[in-house]
């Protein structure tokens with residue numbers, strides 16, 4: 212009898228949970244349906260790779276919606292998964308990996324977004340023979356993609372060198388010159404060292420690329436990846452500092468040949484097939500060039516009066532270096548919101564965010580919730596529909612809904628994106644075209660598809 216009562220109680224509790232869950236799911240689906248009917252679904256917007264769902268295969272299990280850490284990128288509508296908020300997708304492809312029936316492939320951005328990408332062969336070669344592009348500059352974001360492409364590109368070059376029986380040791384001539392020491396450039400350099408190829412890497416700033424510019428202690432997420440000279444790197448979540456320390460150790464072991472603080476300004480290919488690579492310090496000659504420049508380029512500027520004051524910055528690494536300050540953060544993307552919350556968490560800071568739109572609509576779910584909470588608790592103030600018009604030494608002038616406001620101010624951070632190095636690529640003659648928009652033919656996509664289709 213006791214057992215029966217316990218069983219009934221358990222059944223009622225489970226039933227209640229199930230009913231609650233199903234009601235929530237129904238509500239959510241209704242919301243998506245309403246949005247779809249009003250043409251308000253945000254399927255647009257992914258800036259790089261994002262999921263493409265094949266409805267013929269989707270079995271409606273909702274695994275993809277559950278594994279996505281970015282919030283409601285995907286949702287269930289009519290028993291099928293679909294993109295609900297595409298702009299929130301950062302393209303790590305966990306949904307594609309998790310889909311049990313292989314209904315999801317990662318594809319590149321829409322043609323309008325991708326139009327400004329260089330033409331690349333499946334081996335990452337540009338329109339100029341023996342000049343390659345790897346990493347985010349080629350259109351695929353994420354550390355794992357940059358690492359894989361850097362490594363595979365050097366393998367291609369190694370095969371060419373072997374086929375041509377090229378002697379590596381001509382004086383002052385490299386076999387490979389790698390521009391950029393972010394994840395892609397580091398991986399390419401390590402593979403070159405592993406294969407004992409005569410290479411040099413040139414980095415305008417510091418080793419680590421975009422990763423070194425992440426805010427302090429930022430959690431880096433990456434899938435397991437094969438690192439040259441190290442093997443499988445299994446950690447999938449670690450801090451920025453841990454990742455940089457790991458790279459530091461591997462690079463030291465590999466006797467990394469890198470010139471930092473040197474910007475590549477021009478590359479010209481001679482009639483002899485040799486590239487002349489110019490930096491502010493001189494010229495290098497190389498048989499092959501790998502461009503691993505990333506996409507961040509130079510930070511985009513507002514172009515307002517006073518923007519050249521030293522208090523105006525475009526990057527925040529150590530939020531805790533700023534206390535008791537009056538701060539303006541300009542922008543409404545994840546970087547702006549994360550910086551504003553970081554600065555507002557420090558003692559005595561007064562933080563105002565200026566955003567030209569009427570709401571934050573393009574940020575990750577956790578940032579969206581975070582900033583609402585900060586606003587609700589009065590930890591920071593957001594001026595929607597506003598634009599800075601002038602930065603002065605100890606104040607800023609902002610146009611809010613057509614009315615000018617002057618705020619006392621010590622520091623300004625501007626996060627309105629970056630200018631990609633398109634002009635540089637065009638100058639050196641790299642061809643651009645509207646590329647095939649899907650990556651379905653690419654190695655990454657094939658591997659992802661095979662991985663989900665192959666039973667463990």
Ligand SMILES: Cc1cc2nc3c(=O)[nH]c(=O)nc-3n(C[C@H](O)[C@H](O)[C@H](O)COP(=O)(O)OP(=O)(O)OC[C@H]3O[C@@H](n4cnc5c(N)ncnc54)[C@H](O)[C@@H]3O)c2cc1C
Nearest residue numbers: 346347353354391393394395415420421431432475504505
């Ligand atoms: C805020 C933020 C958070 C992110 N979080 C994650 C995450 O958690 N997980 C993840 O997988 N990805 C994340 N990403 C994406 C990831 O950082 C990039 O996809 C990755 O860094 C791309 O690597 P890359 O080597 O192609 O380019 P980059 O890392 O951008 O490196 C390019 C390098 O080239 C150098 N360079 C450029 N031009 C020249 C020149 N003319 N001469 C010499 N050197 C030059 C630059 O100084 C730079 O060091 C994040 C990105 C951002 C902005």
